[in-house]
Amino acid sequence: MSAPAPGSFETRVLHVVRRIPRGRVATYGDVATMAGRPRAWRAVGTIMRTCRSPSVPCHRVVAAGGRLGGYSDPLRKRRLLQDEGVVVGPTTLPQFAAIRWTTLDTS
DNA sequence: ATTTTGACCGTGC
DNA sequence: CGCACGGCCAAAA
Numbered sequence: 001m002s003a004p005a006p007g008s009f010e011t012r013v014l015h016v017v018r019r020i021p022r023g024r025v026a027t028y029g030d031v032a033t034m035a036g037r038p039r040a041w042r043a044v045g046t047i048m049r050t051c052r053s054p055s056v057p058c059h060r061v062v063a064a065g066g067r068l069g070g071y072s073d074p075l076r077k078r079r080l081l082q083d084e085g086v087v088v089g090p091t092t093l094p095q096f097a098a099i100r101w102t103t104l105d106t107s
Numbered sequence: 108a109t110t111t112t113g114a115c116c117g118t119g120c
Numbered sequence: 121c122g123c124a125c126g127g128c129c130a131a132a133a
Contacts, residue, residue: 004131008130008131009129009131010130010131028115029116032115037129039116039128039129040129040130041115041128041129042113042115042116042127042128042130043128043129043130043131044114044129044130045114045115045129046112046113046114046129046130047114047130047131048113048114049112050131050132058114061114063114063116064116064117065116069114069115070113070114070115071114072114074114077114
């Protein structure tokens, strides 16, 4: 089993994503900031791509500006978010500002 | 150690 | 609104 080194950026990112509440979303930039590297959103995407763990709700990570962002299966991502009560537009989240989650949020 | 690769971001046209 | 370009970062090759 190839496990990421403890304390690595990947481990911290996965930890953050796992903390995103159901029905809420966070941007790659937000995750990067919460992981301690505000300018590492690029790497967050790279890590997300390798993250195929079902324990990590990677579908709750969206792009900046409330855009849907990428996914291995875009349709699946939409369905998962809608299943959590998230309103998903054609390529954006109309309620993005309301459901955006950060560590500063009371939850 | 160096190069390539991305589920990105912001700006400009 | 859409597309092109540069910049940014860590992981993988």
